[in-house]
Amino acid sequence: MVLVLALVAAANADSLPIIGAGIAYEAEFSEAAGLAVDDEVRVAGVKVGKVVDVGLDGGSVRVRFKVEDTWLGDRTTAAIKIKTLLGQKYLALDPLGAAPLEDVIPRERTVAPYDVLDAFRDLSTTVRSLDTEGLARSFEVLAEALPGGPTVRGALSGLTQLSETIASRNAALSRLLANTAAVSRTLSDRDSALVRLLSDGNLVLAEVAARTQAISTLLAGARELSRQVRGMVDDNDVALRAVLGSLDQLTGMLQRNQESLATGVARLAPLIRYATNATGHGHWGDTYVCLPVVSACY
CATH class of the missing domain: 2.40.30 (Elongation Factor Tu (Ef-tu); domain 3)
Incomplete structure (x- = not known):
């Protein structure tokens, strides 16, 4: 217990x-x-x-x-x-x-x-319910009623144009904010998967960093091997040239006599077949002798 x-x-x-x-x-x-x-x-x-x-x-x-x-x-x-x-x-x-x-x-x-997702949702709802056309008309009336001079009128005219622009793009802005909220909601729903993905990426980078010395050693070894092979070739250059020259002559001769070699191999096949048949019955060989003098064959 x-x-x-x-x-x-x-x-x-x-x-x-x-x-x-x-x-x-x-x-x-x-x-x-x-x-x-x-x-x-x-x-x-x-x-x-x-x-x-x-x-x-x-x-x-x-x-x-x-x-x-x-x-x-x-x-x-x-x-x-x-x-x-x-x-x-x-x-x-x-x-x-x-x-x-x-x-x-x-x-x-x-x-x-205040959560970012809630902010996007509230902003989308607010813009969707906003009477942008009425707001533009209000600015126009206010600009006509105020005797504030060209500065005030210019500012209100700018606000009017801004309201008209927002009104003309109201549907597009609503779709944009709705899509933004959907993307944010998707990111929030996949938060653990994204964090896990980033963590796995960090593990991969950490493993690569840990194997940096091994990779460097491998590259250094390959470089040293290349240097040794180059030195061996340089040291045996004369002998290798002679061997490669003889090999080139041999291959050239075989190529020049390729047809003769093929004919010889083809004619050698029956001889090998007859020799195999004659000696293939044990420790003796079959022979065939024809004596034309007595007109008989034994």
């Missing part, structure tokens, strides 16, 4: 209150804003811990985190900030106060960012 408890404690050592990695604190936020478990906790841009739990607590979001070797004061503030363009977040702490932090960091001292 003691052994089982020891194994369970070793597997969950980070979660134990005394021997776990770091000191646990909590903070209340108005919303999670995409913060997740295992996200970094930073003080002045330096990683000091990680988030261990994110959950609802009534109308607030309770974030539990651990920090190591970091002092937090009783007026510490916390903010959820954007770590990457893909939407990954981290918890930023500002350790203020003279006494050590013992209570939960309240919502009054925490800040949750």
Whole structure:
């Protein structure tokens, strides 16, 4: 039983209150804003811990985190900030106060960012519901009613032209913002895959960097081998020239007598066949002798 408890404690050592990695604190936020478990906790841009739990607590979001070797004061503030363009977040702490932090960091001292995806969605909705034609007419009426001189009239005329341009491109702008929101939503949905892809790319680059010495050694060895082969060829240049010259003469002779060699091989085939038939019955050979004198063959 003691052994089982020891194994369970070793597997969950980070979660134990005394021997776990770091000191646990909590903070209340108005919303999670995409913060997740295992996200970094930073003080002045330096990683000091990680988030261990994110959950609802009534109308607030309770974030539990651990920090190591970091002092937090009783007026510490916390903010959820954007770590990457893909939407990954981290918890930023500002350790203020003279006494050590013992209570939960309240919502009054925490800040949750406005999500970029929500901003795109709200902007798309706002532009789609905007009466740009009425806005242009309002600017025109205002420009005619104000006796502010050419400067005011010029400014209002410019605003009128801007409103007319926006009105003429209203549908295109709405499609653009809707597509932008869709792209941002897709990136947010594939955030883990993109982060994994970038991490794998970093692993590949790290492996290439680790094998740089081996690649350099291989290239140096190939260069040395080339130098040795070149030196061997230079040292045996005369002998190689003689051998290559003789080989060239031999191939030339064979090429000149190619037809004779082919004829000889063709005529040699029957002789080899007859010799094989005569000697293929054991330790003796068959012979055929014709004696024309006695007009008989034995």
